[in-house]
Amino acid sequence: MNGPAVYLVVPCYNEEAVLPETVKRLTEKLARMGEAGLAGEGSRILLVDDGSKDRTWALIQAFHGEDPRVEGVKLAHNRGHQNALLCGLMTALPRCDCAISLDADLQDDVEALDAFVEKFLEGCDVVYGVRNRRDTDTWFKRATAQGFYRIMRLLGADVVFNHADYRLMSRRALEGLSEYREVNLFLRGLVPLIGYRSDYVYYDRQERFAGESKYPFKKMLAFALDGITSFSVRPLKLISNLGILISVLSVFGLLYALISYFAGWAVSGWTAIVCSIWLLGGLQMLCLGVVGGYIGKIYSEVKARPRFRVEEALLHGPGDPGKDGHGTTADQDL
Numbered sequence: 001m002n003g004p005a006v007y008l009v010v011p012c013y014n015e016e017a018v019l020p021e022t023v024k025r026l027t028e029k030l031a032r033m034g035e036a037g038l039a040g041e042g043s044r045i046l047l048v049d050d051g052s053k054d055r056t057w058a059l060i061q062a063f064h065g066e067d068p069r070v071e072g073v074k075l076a077h078n079r080g081h082q083n084a085l086l087c088g089l090m091t092a093l094p095r096c097d098c099a100i101s102l103d104a105d106l107q108d109d110v111e112a113l114d115a116f117v118e119k120f121l122e123g124c125d126v127v128y129g130v131r132n133r134r135d136t137d138t139w140f141k142r143a144t145a146q147g148f149y150r151i152m153r154l155l156g157a158d159v160v161f162n163h164a165d166y167r168l169m170s171r172r173a174l175e176g177l178s179e180y181r182e183v184n185l186f187l188r189g190l191v192p193l194i195g196y197r198s199d200y201v202y203y204d205r206q207e208r209f210a211g212e213s214k215y216p217f218k219k220m221l222a223f224a225l226d227g228i229t230s231f232s233v234r235p236l237k238l239i240s241n242l243g244i245l246i247s248v249l250s251v252f253g254l255l256y257a258l259i260s261y262f263a264g265w266a267v268s269g270w271t272a273i274v275c276s277i278w279l280l281g282g283l284q285m286l287c288l289g290v291v292g293g294y295i296g297k298i299y300s301e302v303k304a305r306p307r308f309r310v311e312e313a314l315l316h317g318p319g320d321p322g323k324d325g326h327g328t329t330a331d332q333d334l
Helices: 019-035 056-066 081-092 110-121 139-154 171-177 187-194 217-231 234-263 270-303
Strands: 006-012 044-049 070-075 098-101 126-131 163-170 198-203 310-314
Touching: 006 019, 006 081, 019 044, 019 056, 019 110, 044 056, 044 081, 056 070, 056 310, 070 081, 081 098, 081 163, 081 171, 081 187, 081 310, 098 110, 110 126, 110 163, 110 198, 126 187, 163 171, 163 187, 171 187
Parallel strands: 006 044, 006 098, 044 070, 126 198
Antiparallel strands: 070 310, 098 163, 126 163
16 A cells, blocks of 8 residues: 555543444544555554543453554553643654544544545645534533633634644654643644644534543633643733732722812721722632642643653554653553
8 A cells, every 4th residue: 555654543531432433433444545545554543541441451452453553552540631642642753654633432523534644745744623613512612612712812822723633743743742841731732833834624523422521521621721821821911910900990999088088978888898808809819829820830840740651552563662751661561
């Protein structure tokens, strides 16, 4: 088969319900891409088990035994979607011409893979998968997602609207990504910083085939906050501006209080005092929380702990499959 070596990188966490169908569809699609000259002999499906508690890794081992094109990497602990995805991309780096990341739940349209590779063959180093519409989302999820993208843009982060982690990256782009060392990962913001030529593939997102979503509202909120605080210091600047504004208003309030006192207009103002105390107290706590969030990120970064560790890997071909988050050899059981 002629064509580029394409790696399909799929992070998995407790996906035993959907994984058999995922592997079936991806292997069939990879075969069709090979026949069309869009995927060469070195093309693989790389499943990254993010410390699953169910039979996900056992299934990956079985799939690998049946078909060597299905490879697997098992992380020693659950490190979250972004770290698992990064592990898969860095494992694919020395083995592929390009890597395409997608979710295991089959919501990302696998038929769009052809268009990704075609853009790559035209010279694009990064190809973003962008949703045509969000009809499958609830009103609340759709509104909060659109609000998140707008806030990120307002805060100066270069993010792609309606793009999650369905994307193609060339080997050159992956090498660029490997140079970013931060522990608090937000790949949607990091990838645009790499530069190089990019393009978009538009697709329709499907309903989850089986299993449950691994991103409830609490995790989505934490992910959004990570993205905002990882790529913008504008919240800190807003706090400074807010402090200046409140200080100016306080001067006017003091002048009003003095004028009222000397003019004899002063009356008992219990309600106003209590409201002022609650308002200023709430603003102070909010500001302290924002500052604390940034300090917490600094704390995580300066410790420089590995972003992931590979416990076991099922791979073929050249390259070191066992790397931790800092590029040193990790525990392996090959």
